């Protein structure tokens with residue numbers, strides 16, 4: 028082994044306990060930080076996924092002005108070429124047509140406001156896995172005349188499979204929309220808002236109900252992942268922004284995006300505090316390692332060692348202390364995070380209730396996205412490097428004679 | 435031939451605004467291969483004199499030539515190189531790197547000189563043998579007595595094959611037997627390697643062994659005497 032490396036190595040173990048404590052503190056901080064970040068990012072991804080894949084999609088195309096008014100008068104006529112073109116855009120995985128409108132849904136004694144959505148059942152299922160949420164009855168097929176209700180809505184109406192609902196609403200060109208449907212399926216959503224309002228007809232039935240023949244309120248688009256969002260938005264915007272309104276989930280669910288941003292900011296503040304504590308821990312160790320060797324540095328420089336080599340040795344020592352902590356912390360975190368990723372934490376009881384109340388799925392999900400690991404490593408190294416500046420500065424200023432006088 | 439020549443060298447320290455004259459107009463010549471003791475009470479300027487000769491400390495004024503180098507005109511980087519290749523230092527205590535073994539401490543200096551690995555090992559072993567530590571080459575400084583540590587320091591000082599060995603009170607922390615033993619070794623090295631030895635001391639046991647004794651008093655040369663062949 029190179030003598031400089033050997034020197035650095037032995038200096039690190041000169042005070043075993045101190046070095047082990049430093050390494051352990053870095054390790055623990057990395058572990059905590061990774062756990063926090065994995066949980067935050069995982070939960071955000073899950074929340075986005077809930078909204079995006081259960082309902083809005085990543086992107087929607089509307090008639091201009093639709094989103095503001097949510098009016099059936101702002102529908103657009105289906106053009107196969109549009110659907111085909113959008114489908115073949117890069118990173119787009121699914122495109123599903125919808126016609127949706129609010130209506131009064133009543134059955135027997137009770138009435139409720141619900142969202143009636145006309146779908147292509149097959150494409151909708153491909154995209155959102157809607158059939159998987161079916162808990163009772165039959166999933167819609169092309170040509171079916173029945174309706175599927177969200178469980179919360181059916182509970183409220185006190186209806187079940189085989190019962191009939193009447194829908195009253197305002198259709199295209201403000202015509203009166205009225206229809207009668209047999210409940211053929213019940214669907215359960217983890218998010219309360221969806222669970223209390225959604226109902227599904229086939230696209231054709233909905234167009235008939237609302238008098239909007241061959242018209243759509245939206246094309247809902249799925250893409251390969253959140254990271255491709257900007258690019259797809261750009262490409263679609265170039266082609267269609269003249270004639271259509273193109274919105275991302277961020278614009279359609281601003282409260283979700285803001286919620287994530289606020290939570291993320293508070294997470295970053297926690298991380299900052301955590302890293303400050305660790306940073307001072309490392310700095311303390313490095314400070315001690317430097318001070319107790321002042322005389323030794325003096326002797327080394329006196330006998331002819333260049334300051335550059337001395338700096339190199341102390342740099343190796345400082346970086347090593349944090350490097351081992353980062354590596355061990357990361358290695359340890361992988362199985363832990365992998366476990367929690369496959370076994371997310373489900374909340375129960377009151378907490379779960381109030382979370383669903385606020386529109387959140389009562390779950391803490393985890394991610395193993397490489398980004399979070401890289402981020403931790405970079406941050407810890409920056410901290411270690413800043414701490415390592417102290418001995419570098421000290422060595423630069425050191426006067427050998429003074430250093431040796433101060434035994 | 436004089437290998438060290440000083441002309442009116444002065445060193446003034448600034449002790450919190452108060453100038454302290456550690457060396458005042460010191461004129462001195464040292465011949466090649468001499469075995470010289472710098473003697474004087476504490477505070478008389480012994481350490482300062484050795485430090486300026488060794489290029490560790492700068493002069494306030496005067497001219498100083500060591501070997502063929504004009505010390506007063508060298509840059510700090512030149513001085514490091516100069517020290518590495520021309521001067522072997524032995525300090526009063528804590529000379530050694532605590533995390534390295536005796537032989538590694540001796541090798542280290544040669545590593546800085548970029549001597550090859552095999553040669554380093556061989557030379558370090560030989561030097562440690564000649565200071566009587568062949569059985570302890572793998573001990574860390576803390577596992578050696580004070581006298582043994584100073585012997586390792588002498589071995590290290592010689593390892594770089596310097597022209598000058600400067601030892602600042604090398605026996606100050608040693609008992610009589612160890613001090614005598616260290617002096618024996620230094621004397622023998624001086625004979626064998628023909629290096630110029632200058633050591634400071636205020637220890638009469640050591641002064642007796644010197645072939646030339648320069649006495650300092652308040653930063654000035656007080657007496658300077660050479661002894662006959664038999665001391």
Ligand SMILES: Nc1ncnc2c1ncn2[C@@H]1O[C@H](COP(=O)(O)OP(=O)(O)O)[C@@H](O)[C@H]1O
Nearest residue numbers: 447448449454456475476477478479480481482
């Ligand atoms: N860095 C310094 N700052 C101020 N005064 C110093 C410094 N170094 C040495 N001195 C003073 O210079 C004088 C000579 O010191 P030194 O050379 O160490 O003497 P010696 O080695 O003979 O005991 C003393 O008075 C000492 O206090």
Ligand SMILES: [Mg+2]
Nearest residue numbers: 480481482602
């Ligand atoms: Mg002294």
